[in-house]
Amino acid sequence: MKRTAILMLALLLLAAIGCGSNVQTDDPNVVFVDPNAVHGGEYGALYFESNGVQFGIYDETEAVLTALPAYRSTFTGKSCAFEGEDVSYFYAGFAITSNVIDGVGRITGITVSDDTVKTPQGLYIGMPEEDAAAAFPALRDADWNLVDGTAMLTVVIADGAVKEIVYSPAIAED
DSSP, X not given: OHHHHHHHHHHHHHHHHOOOOOOOOOOTTOEEOXXXXXXXXXXXXXXXXXXXXXXXXXXXXXXXXXXXXXOSXXXXXXXXSSSSEEEEEEETXXXXXXXXXXXXXXXXXXXXXXXXXXXXXXXXXXXXXXXXXXXXXXXXXXXXXXXXXXXXXXXXXXXTEEEEEEEEEOOOOO
8 A cells, every 4th residue: 555655656746747858869870769749757877778769667658669660479467566457568588568657558667588688778687797787886886776767777686697677667665
């Protein structure tokens, strides 16, 4: 119940803050999903990129799916964090999870699923812990759970290597 109240407060805060993106690049090959039309969160450095498309937590799902190549499969199930159902879209090396928030499909999770994908932050599954710490020192300093705006990047380290990489909504701690 307490987690639901915190999540609702975070969503209300998002609505009050408005839209915009802190992510910028000079690379002409990078395609941004139009932040004025679809961006739903302030995820700062915690964005993901695939096929030259940069996106993150709370971006509009349909705009991202349209900008990316076709997904391989989907899965729908009852959401544990939001009302209704989550829909997961599976791509080679990663998955996007979406939920309807205030009538709009929004990205609520991005999970790297294998070692074929490297994140914009320089991380990949199987990467030695020391290399991950050198690639993204702020993440190591935050005990592998870094929050930037509305997004959180969680990296699970086991047996001295990166085992999981997950982008999710930032939730205030008690």
